[in-house]
Amino acid sequence: MSERDLQQVSQAPTRAGVAGAAHVGLDAAHLFADEHGPAETTGPRLDEKLRQAYFWMVNHAVISPHYDVEFSVPGQPRTSYRLGDSRAAVHLPTDQSYSSFVLLPLLTFAVRGRCLLVGGPGRGKTASAVLMGVIAGYPVRDVRRAMQHGHPQLTVQDMFGTPLPRDLVNAERLADVDVAWRAWLGMRVKIVDEYNRIPTRTQSALLTVLADGYVEVFDQVYETGASAWYLTANDDAGGGTYQVVDALRDRIDVVVKALAFNSRFVGDLVARAERGVRPEENVPPGIVFDAEEHDRLHREVLAVPLPTPVRRRLEFFAAQLELLERAGRQLEYRTKDTARLAGADPHDLMAADDGRDRRDDVGAQTLNGLSVRALQSLVLYAKAMAYFRGSAQVDLDDLRAVLPFVLHDKLQPDLDAPAFDDPEREALRTDRVSWLREIFDSACLQYDAAGLDDDDPVGDVLAELAAGLDGVEEQTVLARLSTIERILSGWQRVKLHGDMYDDALALKYAHQRYSSYLRWLRWEST
Amino acid sequence: MAALGVDVTARVAALVREHAAVVDPWLRDAAGWGVDAATARAALSDLEPVLAALGDDPRAGLPVVRATLGLAARGRWHAAAVPRGVVLRVVPRLAAWVRAWPDDAVPALLASSRGVARAGVLDAWADRLAAARVPATAADVRPSLLVAAWRCGLVRYRQAALDAALSLPHPEVASLLDVPAATVGDVLARHRDDRWWWPDRPEGPGVVQRIGGFAGWGGPWVQVPRVAAGGPTGWLVLVDGTVAAVVADVHGSALVGLADEPSPVGTPPTADPRVLPVPWDDEVTGAVPADDGDVLLVARAHSCTLDVVRRGAAA
Numbered sequence: 001m002s003e004r005d006l007q008q009v010s011q012a013p014t015r016a017g018v019a020g021a022a023h024v025g026l027d028a029a030h031l032f033a034d035e036h037g038p039a040e041t042t043g044p045r046l047d048e049k050l051r052q053a054y055f056w057m058v059n060h061a062v063i064s065p066h067y068d069v070e071f072s073v074p075g076q077p078r079t080s081y082r083l084g085d086s087r088a089a090v091h092l093p094t095d096q097s098y099s100s101f102v103l104l105p106l107l108t109f110a111v112r113g114r115c116l117l118v119g120g121p122g123r124g125k126t127a128s129a130v131l132m133g134v135i136a137g138y139p140v141r142d143v144r145r146a147m148q149h150g151h152p153q154l155t156v157q158d159m160f161g162t163p164l165p166r167d168l169v170n171a172e173r174l175a176d177v178d179v180a181w182r183a184w185l186g187m188r189v190k191i192v193d194e195y196n197r198i199p200t201r202t203q204s205a206l207l208t209v210l211a212d213g214y215v216e217v218f219d220q221v222y223e224t225g226a227s228a229w230y231l232t233a234n235d236d237a238g239g240g241t242y243q244v245v246d247a248l249r250d251r252i253d254v255v256v257k258a259l260a261f262n263s264r265f266v267g268d269l270v271a272r273a274e275r276g277v278r279p280e281e282n283v284p285p286g287i288v289f290d291a292e293e294h295d296r297l298h299r300e301v302l303a304v305p306l307p308t309p310v311r312r313r314l315e316f317f318a319a320q321l322e323l324l325e326r327a328g329r330q331l332e333y334r335t336k337d338t339a340r341l342a343g344a345d346p347h348d349l350m351a352a353d354d355g356r357d358r359r360d361d362v363g364a365q366t367l368n369g370l371s372v373r374a375l376q377s378l379v380l381y382a383k384a385m386a387y388f389r390g391s392a393q394v395d396l397d398d399l400r401a402v403l404p405f406v407l408h409d410k411l412q413p414d415l416d417a418p419a420f421d422d423p424e425r426e427a428l429r430t431d432r433v434s435w436l437r438e439i440f441d442s443a444c445l446q447y448d449a450a451g452l453d454d455d456d457p458v459g460d461v462l463a464e465l466a467a468g469l470d471g472v473e474e475q476t477v478l479a480r481l482s483t484i485e486r487i488l489s490g491w492q493r494v495k496l497h498g499d500m501y502d503d504a505l506a507l508k509y510a511h512q513r514y515s516s517y518l519r520w521l522r523w524e525s526t
Numbered sequence: 527m528a529a530l531g532v533d534v535t536a537r538v539a540a541l542v543r544e545h546a547a548v549v550d551p552w553l554r555d556a557a558g559w560g561v562d563a564a565t566a567r568a569a570l571s572d573l574e575p576v577l578a579a580l581g582d583d584p585r586a587g588l589p590v591v592r593a594t595l596g597l598a599a600r601g602r603w604h605a606a607a608v609p610r611g612v613v614l615r616v617v618p619r620l621a622a623w624v625r626a627w628p629d630d631a632v633p634a635l636l637a638s639s640r641g642v643a644r645a646g647v648l649d650a651w652a653d654r655l656a657a658a659r660v661p662a663t664a665a666d667v668r669p670s671l672l673v674a675a676w677r678c679g680l681v682r683y684r685q686a687a688l689d690a691a692l693s694l695p696h697p698e699v700a701s702l703l704d705v706p707a708a709t710v711g712d713v714l715a716r717h718r719d720d721r722w723w724w725p726d727r728p729e730g731p732g733v734v735q736r737i738g739g740f741a742g743w744g745g746p747w748v749q750v751p752r753v754a755a756g757g758p759t760g761w762l763v764l765v766d767g768t769v770a771a772v773v774a775d776v777h778g779s780a781l782v783g784l785a786d787e788p789s790p791v792g793t794p795p796t797a798d799p800r801v802l803p804v805p806w807d808d809e810v811t812g813a814v815p816a817d818d819g820d821v822l823l824v825a826r827a828h829s830c831t832l833d834v835v836r837r838g839a840a841a
Contacts, residue, residue, distance in 0.1 A: 024758045024773055024782050027686035028672050032637040075784075076768070284560040286599075 046289075046297045047387050050110060053135055053287040054388075057102045061131055061279035062124050063268050064099040066259045068433075069401050071095035071389070086427075096389070104256040104405050105132055105230060107384040109189070109289075110297050113377065114210055114229040114251060116195075116409070119258030121234055126193055127280065129230035133189040134283045136228070137290050143191070143280075146184035150197035152241045156205045159198075160185065160215045161222070174219040181222050185215060188227045188294055195231040195248075197241045203248050210251045226298070253377040255408035257433075304383040305393045309453055314378065314399060316452065317443040320362040320498035321411070322369030326353050331504065336368050347414050362439045362446075363498045365419045367412040374410045381406055396444070404436035411436065457487050458503040465510050469517045477518045484511050537577040538570045541587050548588060552595045559599035569598040572614060579618030586625045589632040590617060597636075608648070612639040616652045622660045623667070630664040638671050645778075647678040654678060658701040661694075669694050673702045679778025688718055721775035722821055722836060731803030733833045734821060737772060737779040738763070740830035746781065751832060753812040753825040757784060760817040763825075763832065772823060774834055802835055 058064060072078045076094040083090060101117075101124075108115035109132050117125035126147070133143030148159060157163075161181040171177045184190060192198075198206065209215045214223050231252065233244075289297060326349045327339040336346045346367050378399070385398040413420075415429050428435040452459075461484060469477075484507050491500060542549050556566060573587075573594060580586040594613060597603045603610050612635055617624055623631045642651045654674045661667050669690035676687030691699045691714055699714075700707035705725055716723055722734050739745020751765035753772075761772035763781065770781040802810070802824065809827040813835075816823070824833045 024682065024771055025685050026680075026682040028668060028690065031641050031672055031675060031680075031683060031686075032634060032668065286559045 046293060046300060047390055049287060049289070049293075050106060050297070050388055051390075054098070054102060054106055056284060056287055057106070057128075057131060058099055061283075062099075062102050062128055063261070063265050064101045064124070064259065065262050065265060066099045066101065067093065067097040068259070069098040069100050069103055071097050071397055071401070099259075100256055100405060101128065101258055103388070104254050104381075104402075105129070107381055107388060107402070108132075108230070108254060109135065109228045109294075110301050110387065111253075111380050111384045112188075112226045112228045112294075112298055113253035113380065114231070116252045116255045117230060117232045117258060118255060119234070123258030123261070125232040125258050126191075129189075129191045129193075129232060130280050131283070132228065132230055133187070133191060134280050135288055136187075136189040136294065137288045138187065138189065140278075140280045140283075142187075143189070146187055147191040147193055148184065150192060150194040152197060152199055154198050154202050156202050157217060159202055160205065160209070161217050161220075163218045177218045177220065179217050179220040179222075181215075185209070185222055185224050188225075188291065190224075190227050190229050192229070192231045194233060196233045196244050199242055200245060203242070203245050207245065207248045207251060210248065249409055250371060250373060252409060254381060254402070254405040256405055301380075301384045301387045304387050304391075306379060306383065307393050310382075310394050310396050310399055312452060312456070312459070313396060313444050313447050314375070315502075316447045316499050317362070317440055318370045318375060319502040320443055321366050323363055323496070323498040323501040324349055324353075325496060326350075331501075331508075334501070336366075340368065347416055350414070350417070359419045359422070360442070361497070362443050365414055365417045365435075365439060367414045368410075370407070371410065374407060377406045378403060400437065400440060403440050404433040407436050408432055457483075458506055461487070461510050462506060465513060469513070472517070474518065474521050477514050477521070481511060481514050481518070484514070536574060537582060537587075538573050538591070541577065541582075541584055542570070542591065545584060545588060549591060552592050556595045556599040561595070561598050565598055565603075566595065569594050569603045572603075572610075576614060576618055579621045580624060581621070583625055583628075586621075586628040589628045590624070593632050593636055608640050608643040609636050611643075611648070612636055616648070619652050619656045623655065626660050627664045627667050630667045634668050634671055638668075638675065642675050642678070642680065645678075645680050645780075647675075647680070650678045651675060654702065654704075657704075659698050661698060666694055666698060670698060670702060673699065677703055677777060680780070681773050681775050681778040682780050682782070684721070684775055684777075688714060717776075721818070722834070724776045727776060731836050733804055734776060734836050735774050735779055735834035737774055737823075737832040737834065738765075738781070738830060745830055747830050750811075750827065750830055751825055753814050753823050753832060755814045758782075761814055761823045772832070779834075803837070804833065804835055 070078070070091060070093040072094045078094055079092040081090045081092075082088065105115050105117070105128050107113075117128060119125055130140065130143050130147070133146070134140050138146075148154075159182070161179040163177045163179050167177040192206070195203075195206070205215065209224055210229060213225060214221055216222075322335045322337070324336045324339055324346055325334050327336065327342075327344070327346070328334045339346045339349055350364055381402040382394045382399040385402050386394040389398065391398065413429070413432065413435060419425065420429050425438075428438065447453075461480070464480060488504065488507055491504070494500075496504075553566060570591065573590060576590055577587045580590070590613060593609075594603065597607070597609050597613070616635060616639065617632065620631065620635065639648065642648050651674055654677060655671070658670065658674065661670050672683060672690045673687045673694070676683045691703075691710075694702075696710045697707050700710050703710070703713065705713050709725070713725055723729065727734075738747055738751060741748050747765045749766050751763045754762040754764060756762050757769075757771040759771045759773050761774075762784075763770050763772050768783060770783045773780045773782060802813075802822075804824075806826070806829075808829060810824055811827050812825045813822045815821070816834075820837050822835045822837060824835050826833075
């Protein structure tokens, strides 16, 4: 393979037939659909360009022959084969499937999120991050120079900028000290290698940049702007020289594992060594995104709609995770968060909660619930997944595909939970991606079993409220209050589950809104 | 040749040098897609015989150069790429078309060629176009390509092609369809009513179209197909774990995979092969009548091919 071969970009369209429904009759528009005159062409659509970048990476840059992000065409179930004593399943997906190790960093680039690449040394984590910098249009030399290497002596000033020595001597106030900011802070792609080797104080400063997009040294503030972050760590469990602070860990949107090298592809390694050509130095210009395209890419991803049925399933899943009945007395405080803040072990409190089927209850398998940030990341990456696949809106499959990588470090499994005692589920103690996918699937099954798409009285109440109270008459308000009370009354003799807990709080909120409005109506009429 | 410093010989070099102001923006655009000088030179060098066939007419040659650079920019200028084959093999055969309407014919040929090539009829299509009259106006180029594609077997374009044929002068349509000019109106009208009728085709009972086939012999299927009524065309084929709608007429057939499996309308009746006017002796596993015309889609127990059979009076 030569340098020219390395510059080969997959032919467009990389995902044929993304428009969906089959047309039996075709017309001239279909026959000439392949048309594009070179002069009129301003470049491929950005989702197409993103897919071309993906396929260039998997074909030429990163040897990752894994298709762990699986999709199947509706109505065409995948074929599966069972291997070995453990009946390990080989699934053959019926739709275009992807390697998470390449896909998730690209989605991170699209949404300008924060991606943690984990795995043993030499698995291509740093190389992937560097490729992202080159795809953003930076010369490979600049990307390498801008990369921050974590080490135990790394100070805040080393990382972000140094005050000018002349000012340190002459300045009478801190505001007079000019800081020489490091160039990498202004780049659209930022790479921090081995972030778990950064000392705790510097981690805290890094946290501010990650979360809020600014850095402060000697009272001087530098706004870094929106950018895609790539952090690498050799130890998935957060080890290394320093423990990663929880807040920093929570700021990371997705965690991607570098999967083991497939020995059948040693030949590719040999070829690469023989030709002596580095992929990152031969990125085709056709897959490079300039600043304007990067902005547009982000905007287009955000514009992908999340339909209500998909959002409802996400709400239902998230609702299962937070409830801990015995953590408090007042309804609002019966959460795992209450227990954690009090220093109690949620597992012990869950164990004392008799009468609940702790094997089927998704919430009984986790030690915490989902933060708002985690939910935001989920929605953002689900949109990016749909955009990448050329879909007009987010499907449940898109959400399901990204969920394990977004929640990987955010949802802590309760490994002592009875659900893990089942020998069939033993492997889920260590395979967190599969575990997260399984509990999401379980929640979706429960959602479907409850028929919430067709019968959602709480949803109806909230929809009525969302329509606004302007001009709503007293009789209507009284009827709606009565509906809320009737729903709550109907729940008195059933087991409290996570979704019901959130629904009860939502009904309480609606009741308050209507009650206040009713008082105001009556005051106005007198 | 400024932008990439490309140096090609003879005809191409002369053309490009003479029209450098026109070609340079195309070269710069190609360079923006990562095309280096060697790639551009190699692609343009391939055009020598094409330009010769076009009679060294710069009006005809420049759109070919432009298309070639565009294909090279998108990685489609390699031995296996269909558009490259169209430029090198089809364009010279249609030199009269390209000389008459260079700015319309070259992009239209390239745009439509992938769909035609997928159906495996690129050569037949080129033959038919080469034998047809050159369109009288630029606006006739695309309808002509569409009509020729349908006549070569791209049955999914049937309705669009029949409509397009109405917009073309009768002599042009006649040459594309290979029927006498005086009968064009009658032929199209009668075929529109009965998709299994065509001049000089037998109108009696018998097999009028064969669909599918065993993968080992170039067909699409590994298993023996079954048929059912339903779907958008009334004919469904269930084979190899997939469901497809069967689209066919006297000129060709196509299978349209259906993502959502439609419910077959009842069990397909099995016809007695003794009353079917067919040249085979086999067990019929299903025979579905067409919505229009007196034909059946017949599946057999020992064949990967489906037959469209016109029934006789006795059947």
